[in-house]
Amino acid sequence: MTLITDIRLRRILDSRGNPTVEADVVTESGGFGRAAAPSGASTGEYEAVERPPSEAIAAARERAVPRLVGEVYAGNQRDVDAALHVADGTDDFSEIGANSAVAISMAAAKAGADVLGAPLFQHLGGTFRGDNFPIPLGNVVGGGEHAADATDIQEFLAAPVGAPSVEDAVFANAAVHEAVADLLEERDLPCGKGDEGAWAPSIDDGEAFEIVDEAVSRVRDEVGFEIAFGLDVAGAELYDAESGTYEYSDASRDTAEQIEYIADLVREYDLVYVEDPLDEDDYDAFADLTDEVGDQTLICGDDLFVTNTDRLVEGIDRGAANSILIKPNQIGTLTDAFDAIELATKNGYDSVVSHRSGETEDATIAHLAVATDAPYIKTGAVGGERTAKLNELIRIADDAT
Ligand SMILES: C=C(OP(=O)(O)O)C(=O)O
Numbered sequence: 001m002t003l004i005t006d007i008r009l010r011r012i013l014d015s016r017g018n019p020t021v022e023a024d025v026v027t028e029s030g031g032f033g034r035a036a037a038p039s040g041a042s043t044g045e046y047e048a049v050e051r052p053p054s055e056a057i058a059a060a061r062e063r064a065v066p067r068l069v070g071e072v073y074a075g076n077q078r079d080v081d082a083a084l085h086v087a088d089g090t091d092d093f094s095e096i097g098a099n100s101a102v103a104i105s106m107a108a109a110k111a112g113a114d115v116l117g118a119p120l121f122q123h124l125g126g127t128f129r130g131d132n133f134p135i136p137l138g139n140v141v142g143g144g145e146h147a148a149d150a151t152d153i154q155e156f157l158a159a160p161v162g163a164p165s166v167e168d169a170v171f172a173n174a175a176v177h178e179a180v181a182d183l184l185e186e187r188d189l190p191c192g193k194g195d196e197g198a199w200a201p202s203i204d205d206g207e208a209f210e211i212v213d214e215a216v217s218r219v220r221d222e223v224g225f226e227i228a229f230g231l232d233v234a235g236a237e238l239y240d241a242e243s244g245t246y247e248y249s250d251a252s253r254d255t256a257e258q259i260e261y262i263a264d265l266v267r268e269y270d271l272v273y274v275e276d277p278l279d280e281d282d283y284d285a286f287a288d289l290t291d292e293v294g295d296q297t298l299i300c301g302d303d304l305f306v307t308n309t310d311r312l313v314e315g316i317d318r319g320a321a322n323s324i325l326i327k328p329n330q331i332g333t334l335t336d337a338f339d340a341i342e343l344a345t346k347n348g349y350d351s352v353v354s355h356r357s358g359e360t361e362d363a364t365i366a367h368l369a370v371a372t373d374a375p376y377i378k379t380g381a382v383g384g385e386r387t388a389k390l391n392e393l394i395r396i397a398d399d400a401t
């Protein structure tokens with residue numbers, strides 16, 4: 001009954017105003033799923049290839065749709081995703097585009113869930129999922145590739161680690177976002193927002209640490225549970241391969257200095273999470289930092305691992321990082337994302353399911369995080385395309401999806 005009978009692909013707008021791919025999947029019994037691909041700005045070198053949406057759609061219509069329609073059951077996600085790989089024929093989705101692949105993969109999963117009459121997280125994760133919820137990491141101040149003339153560190157992330165419920169956690173992050181705005185106003189630092197809805201003031205990282213630390217402690221006092229914070233350094237964007245240094249507006253650090261700088265920040269601010277503190281090719285430096293502070297914080301590989309099991313195996317072998325960021329569009333299918341999460345879990349690495357800086361209203365990642373029991377989800381704090389995921393988590397908790 002879940003035989004795929006139709007797939008439609010179209011260009012829609014993402015949150016940056018760029019086109020992206022949306023897929024509709026219809027099944028024999030009338031099951032329907034719709035999903036859209038997100039898009040990165042600080043993309044990792046080793047990600048699956050995102051093609052211009054018009055080209056990705058044309059290629060997927062020619063190569064993937066005929067292999068799926070009338071051939072594959074939407075309820076069997078591994079078959080759907082295997083057909084996408086065969087249709088593409090490369091190891092990085094450079095023919096049909098990871099944007100077409102991930103939109104079809106996620107839409108098929110939703111169609112499979114629709115036929116079952118089950119919420120997506122349950123179709124993907126089984127009937128015993130839905131009691132544990134990820135801690136949302138909310139981007140409250142940011143710069144890097146996501147905003148011009150703002151902080152060097154790409155993301156300062158509120159982490160409501162003591163929240164008694166996902167709803168409390170989501171509202172705590174929004175409150176930290178608001179407290180940051182108050183503090184910026186008190187310092188006469190009006191500013192706009194970056195791509196993910198975080199404040200993007202023209203200040204140095206040192207001042208951003210002061211402000212976020214203060215905002216977090218104000219909200220912690222208000223709500224009465226523990227709120228910490230973390231970072232996405234996006235180290236590959238700061239790294240200059242020629243000089244072998246990390247280039248900040250006010251400093252230049254070699255790799256040893258970068259490791260010490262990050263380790264000091266972890267200790268000074270009790271950071272619970274540090275993503276991509278180092279360059280995406282430097283497993284050894286990741287391993288050194290993990291040795292130094294990996295027992296106190298999560299050292300997460302985003303550009304380092306790109307949701308890719310081969311790269312994760314290398315990281316596990318070398319002791320690099322202790323968690324992995326999971327972005328389905330980095331690897332192209334839900335099956336590949338699941339495999340990365342399972343491999344991570346088996347090896348004691350935490351998974352952090354993540355949005356991209358360019359997003360849509362698609363809320364699949366909320367279900368993916370619950371389905372896989374991921375301890376964290378990174379999906380912003382405010383803004384419609386971010387709240388789409390956060391509100392879906394609240395609905396899942398309320399049994400209302
Ligand atoms: C969400 C991120 O940004 P982008 O989507 O631009 O890679 C990130 O780097 O973790």
Ligand SMILES: [Mg+2]
Nearest residue numbers: 232275276302
């Ligand atoms: Mg990142």
